Amino acid sequence: MFNQEIKIGIHGPRSSGKTCYLAALYGGRSDGDCSIAFSDDDSIDTLKNVWQKLERGEVEEGTTYTKDFAFALTTNGHTHNIRIQDYPGELVQRIEGQEIGLSTDVKEWHKRCDAIIIFIDIYKAVHGSTGELRERADEIDLLINDLLSRFRHRIKKPVVLALTKWDVFSPDPTDFEKEKEVATEFLQQRFSSVDDIAKSVKNFSENFCIIPVSAFGGNQKGILPPQGGPKPFNTIRPFEWCVERVSEIRKRKWKKRIGASIAIFFAFLGLTAAFFDQRSRSQYASLIEDLDAEKKSAEDMKRS
Numbered sequence: 353m354f355n356q357e358i359k360i361g362i363h364g365p366r367s368s369g370k371t372c373y374l375a376a377l378y379g380g381r382s383d384g385d386c387s388i389a390f391s392d393d394d395s396i397d398t399l400k401n402v403w404q405k406l407e408r409g410e411v412e413e414g415t416t417y418t419k420d421f422a423f424a425l426t427t428n429g430h431t432h433n434i435r436i437q438d439y440p441g442e443l444v445q446r447i448e449g450q451e452i453g454l455s456t457d458v459k460e461w462h463k464r465c466d467a468i469i470i471f472i473d474i475y476k477a478v479h480g481s482t483g484e485l486r487e488r489a490d491e492i493d494l495l496i497n498d499l500l501s502r503f504r505h506r507i508k509k510p511v512v513l514a515l516t517k518w519d520v521f522s523p524d525p526t527d528f529e530k531e532k533e534v535a536t537e538f539l540q541q542r543f544s545s546v547d548d549i550a551k552s553v554k555n556f557s558e559n560f561c562i563i564p565v566s567a568f569g570g571n572q573k574g575i576l577p578p579q580g581g582p583k584p585f586n587t588i589r590p591f592e593w594c595v596e597r598v599s600e601i602r603k604r605k606w607k608k609r610i611g612a613s614i615a616i617f618f619a620f621l622g623l624t625a626a627f628f629d630q631r632s633r634s635q636y637a638s639l640i641e642d643l644d645a646e647k648k649s650a651e652d653m654k655r656s
Contacts, residue, residue: 356433357433357434357435358432358433358435358466358594358595358598359435359436359464359465359466359467360434360435360436360465360466360468360469360591360594361436361461361462361465361467361468361469362374362436362438362468362469362471363458363462363468363469363470363471363492363495364470364471364472364473364516365473365487365488365491366440368471368472368473368516369471369516369517369567370438370471370516371402371438372402372406373514373516373565373567373587374399374421374436374438375399375402375403375406375567376403376406376566376567376584376587377399377584377587377588378390378399378400378402378403379403379406379407379584380583380584380587380588382588383586383587383588383589383592385427385428386425386427386588386589386592387425387426387588388423388424388425388426388434388588388591389423389424389426390421390422390423390424391422391423391424391433392422394419394420395420395421395422395423398419398421399421406567406568418437418438418439418440418457419437419438419439420435420436420437421436421437421438422434422435422436425588425591425595427592427595427596428596430599432595432599434591439457439458439461459498462495462498462499465509466509466510466594466598466601467509467510467511467512467594467595467597467598468495468499468509468510468511468512469511469512469514469590469591469594470492470495470511470553471514471516472488472513472514472515472516473488473516473517474515474516474517474518474520474521474564475520476488478520478521489548492553493552496552496556499556500556505556506556506557506558507553507556507557507558508558508601509557509559510559510561510593510594510597510598510601511553511557511559511561512560512561512562512590512593512594513550513553513560513561513562513563514563514564514565514590515535515562515563515564515565516565516566516567517566517568518531518535518564518565518566518585518586519566519568519569519585521538522534522564525564525566525569525585525586526585528589531564531585531586532562532563532564534564535562535563535564536562539562550562559597559601561590561593563586563589563590563593564586565585565586565589565590566584566585566586566587567584567587568583568584568585569583569584569585
């Protein structure tokens with residue numbers, strides 16, 4: 353029951369680092385006690401191709417069609433089957449003066465997902481324009497409002513704000529807890545637009561976390577991976593966090609169902625017992641009436 357497939361949505365516009373991030377999962381499949389193993393040939397072949405380009409120092413072109421990926425994630429001694437989709441950023445991306453993003457396909461996928469990972473491109477946060485940042489905030493607003501409309505103004509799915517390309521800001525990230533503190537301070541002091549996004553998501557979400565991630569772990573020439581191959585940082589953690597929260601939610605739901613089933617069972621037993629008790633009383637009363645009638649009949653015959 354607890355090991356059923358977990359669907360995780362990854363949300364981000366074009367060039368936010370989603371595909372490189374997924375390729376980094378292929379290139380670095382373990383992080384501490386957590387590890388992943390891909391479940392099908394299509395996932396392996398697609399991500400292997402992207403990873404090899406990254407190792408050659410080439411930048412992967414944007415996703416042109418929606419792709420499914422499946423892998424098994426093992427954490428704390430338990431293995432979970434994960435399914436995700438990498439869709440073209442244009443399906444969510446807002447461009448001023450053009451049609452609003454967040455397509456129907458993306459909405460339906462997020463509806464089926466158990467958790468959401470929202471990608472924020474730190475490179476563009478540092479070097480991009482104010483207008484671009486506002487568009488990213490608008491896109492996330494559309495996602496939040498769509499989720500809120502489905503959950504009565506509370507987002508019950510676990511939500512991660514993944515700060516991608518973190519190596520641009522922190523060239524040699526190694527300590528997760530330290531980088532997490534730095535990321536929070538970074539948002540509050542230097543990147544108020546994303547801090548507003550984070551606060552907005554947190555205010556509406558019951559499960560929320562900010563995690564800095566990097567497909568490379570140290571940058572060269574701005575956005576290209578370093579010589580000698582990429583060194584991922586924190587790529588598995590957003591999925592690990594989502595899996596832990598989804599598992600907790602499912603366990604709570606399962607316990608509630610068991611508790612409700614037990615309550616219904618005992619209520620049924622109580623009704624059954626009451627029914628048979630009432631029936632027994634009725635039968636006993638009927639028997640007494642029959643005996644009294646026979647006794648009276650006997651007395652009448654005796655008098656006669």
